[in-house]
Amino acid sequence: MRKLDQKLIRDLSHLKAQAIAIIFVIAAGVATFVMSMCAYKSLEESKEVFYREYRFAEVFAETRRSPNALIPRIQEISGVAAVETRLVYDVLLDVPEMAEPAIARLISIPQSTGPQSDTSRLNRLYISRGRMLEPNRTGEVVVSEIFADAHGFVAGDRVDAIINGRT
Amino acid sequence: MSTSTQTAVFRALDIAKVYQMGQVDVHALRGVSLELFDHEFVVLLGASGSGKSTLLNILGGLDVPTSGTVHYRDKELTASDDNDLTRYRRENVGFVFQFYNLIPSLTALENVELITEIAKSPMNALDALDLVKMKERANHFPAQLSGGEQQRVAIARAIAKNPKVLLCDEPTGALDVHTGIVVLEAIARINRELGTTTVVITHNAAISKMADRVISLSDGQISGVQTNHSKVSAAELTW
Numbered sequence: 001m002r003k004l005d006q007k008l009i010r011d012l013s014h015l016k017a018q019a020i021a022i023i024f025v026i027a028a029g030v031a032t033f034v035m036s037m038c039a040y041k042s043l044e045e046s047k048e049v050f051y052r053e054y055r056f057a058e059v060f061a062e063t064r065r066s067p068n069a070l071i072p073r074i075q076e077i078s079g080v081a082a083v084e085t086r087l088v089y090d091v092l093l094d095v096p097e098m099a100e101p102a103i104a105r106l107i108s109i110p111q112s113t114g115p116q117s118d119t120s121r122l123n124r125l126y127i128s129r130g131r132m133l134e135p136n137r138t139g140e141v142v143v144s145e146i147f148a149d150a151h152g153f154v155a156g157d158r159v160d161a162i163i164n165g166r167t
Numbered sequence: 168m169s170t171s172t173q174t175a176v177f178r179a180l181d182i183a184k185v186y187q188m189g190q191v192d193v194h195a196l197r198g199v200s201l202e203l204f205d206h207e208f209v210v211l212l213g214a215s216g217s218g219k220s221t222l223l224n225i226l227g228g229l230d231v232p233t234s235g236t237v238h239y240r241d242k243e244l245t246a247s248d249d250n251d252l253t254r255y256r257r258e259n260v261g262f263v264f265q266f267y268n269l270i271p272s273l274t275a276l277e278n279v280e281l282i283t284e285i286a287k288s289p290m291n292a293l294d295a296l297d298l299v300k301m302k303e304r305a306n307h308f309p310a311q312l313s314g315g316e317q318q319r320v321a322i323a324r325a326i327a328k329n330p331k332v333l334l335c336d337e338p339t340g341a342l343d344v345h346t347g348i349v350v351l352e353a354i355a356r357i358n359r360e361l362g363t364t365t366v367v368i369t370h371n372a373a374i375s376k377m378a379d380r381v382i383s384l385s386d387g388q389i390s391g392v393q394t395n396h397s398k399v400s401a402a403e404l405t406w
Binding site (some may be wrong): 002004006011096 | 202270273277278284
């Protein structure tokens with residue numbers, strides 16, 4: 001063994017406690033780094049998987065007075081893989097605990113969706129509580145979880161809405 | 168002794184060294200010219216601050232002069248770059264300092280072997296220790312050795328690579344008389360038996376009796392050169 005290496009080993013053995021402490025600190029640092037990189041990667045992956053499975057749209061566009069007959073023409077635009085149209089309408093909600101009426105945005109759900117899970121072509125909903133809307137039944141909505149939690153709504157609760165001036 | 172027939176190992180011509188200490192220029196050497204010859208034992212004598220360490224460092228390639236030229240045989244040290252000087256030191260020069268600069272975590276033998284590992288044509292490390300009568304203590308660590316013993320190990324380390332010149336900067340400066348003499352005997356033996364050109368710096372005039380030539384320095388200039396026709400052995404020195 002070269003004498004300089006021998007010196008290094010002896011010097012390190014004299015500083016055993018410090019050397020071990022340094023090794024632990026470095027190991028802890030590396031472990032923390034690896035753990036956070038893993039967490040970041042898996043979050044990223046989960047996000048991708050969620051977007052893919054629930055077919056999250058990449059482009060949103062708003063039009064007014066557009067008939068369904070426009071759909072084939074939108075479909076023809078180069079690069080468009082899937083089109084789905086929805087009606088979006090702002091309404092007033094009469095939430096009992098609020099002094100002033102709340103403004104809610106109603107978004108239609110395509111009629112073809114299944115009863116247990118959303119089978120829309122794009123922007124499928126993830127139902128965490130309750131069930132999906134049943135086709136041909138009126139007066140049902142799916143609300144966002146944050147909204148429901150904020151007002152203490154549970155599945156089956158009733159809330160009045162004023163749509164186009166009618167309750 | 169006639170020096171004119173000998174080959175000059177070192178030729179220094181009109182060297183000056185100026186250190187800048189803030190606003191003040193310190194002139195450590197002011198125009199020193201000298202020649203050192205093969206196998207010669209030279210003592211550089213001078214008070215502290217006379218420039219003798221600066222001169223030795225320049226000869227040893229540790230420092231470069233502000234002006235003037237220094238030749239080691241055919242090699243102009245003053246025209247060499249850092250890498251050249253490193254190679255020059257590694258291949259030709261052995262240094263001994265006042266404070267031994269041994270590596271504490273290596274034994275005496277290992278301290279010498281550190282050098283023999285990288286030298287071109289080194290002697291056996293144990294032989295080097297034998298030359299300074301330290302063979303028996305080869306496996307002791309520096310902390311287990313006295314100052315004189317450590318200095319002898321430092322000398323063994325300096326000569327183990329078979330250097331052409333041995334430069335010693337106050338080798339006995341930190342030692343008592345008795346130990347100092349043992350160390351000087353070791354240096355004289357190297358000079359005598361290996362023919363290594365040896366330069367010893369000291370402020371102790373008594374040591375100059377063992378030299379072939381004594382060069383006195385004061386205030387950065389050579390103030391006198393004295394040739395000893397009869398050298399005194401280290402053992403006969405007293406101070």
